[in-house]
């Protein structure tokens with residue numbers, strides 16, 4: 380229950396954010412993910428799992444990708460908070476993850492990436 384205040388605050392924060400430009404910035408930032416991850420219509424797993432409908436998705440749960448034990452048993456549900464921590468430092472949030480990525484230091488870049496990923500929330 381300790382995350383509840385944050386969850387309640389997030390929609391308010393999002394309402395203030397210029398999400399259009401954020402998503403466009405995020406699209407550029409996603410180039411560093413695109414060698415491993417697909418999004419959009421008919422996205423499927425490659426080196427990494429597809430990232431459609433990510434928000435509210437349980438970590439390690441897409442059926443067509445062979446995740447690490449670490450990811451499958453992490454107990455994480457992807458939301459703003461967990462994604463921010465993961466993209467900042469994947470191996471710190473999920474020790475033993477197979478995602479070989481240093482992480483992103485810039486908070487705004489992480490925000491923009493999430494705005495972009497959110498545009499694929501309903502993609503199949």
Ligand code: HEC
Pocket residue numbers: 408409411412413414415416426427428430433437438439440441445446447448449450451457466475476477478479480492
């Ligand atoms: C070198 C390949 C590679 C790159 C680059 C990469 N990833 Fe990953 N990613 C993976 C792999 C492999 C996994 C599965 C990890 C595991 O099973 O431990 C993963 C897992 C994830 C997950 C968890 C998905 C799930 O179904 O639980 C998210 C979210 C994610 N990556 C986002 C990103 C984003 C955003 C970027 C760009 C900033 C990125 N990744 C860059 C390979 C990569």
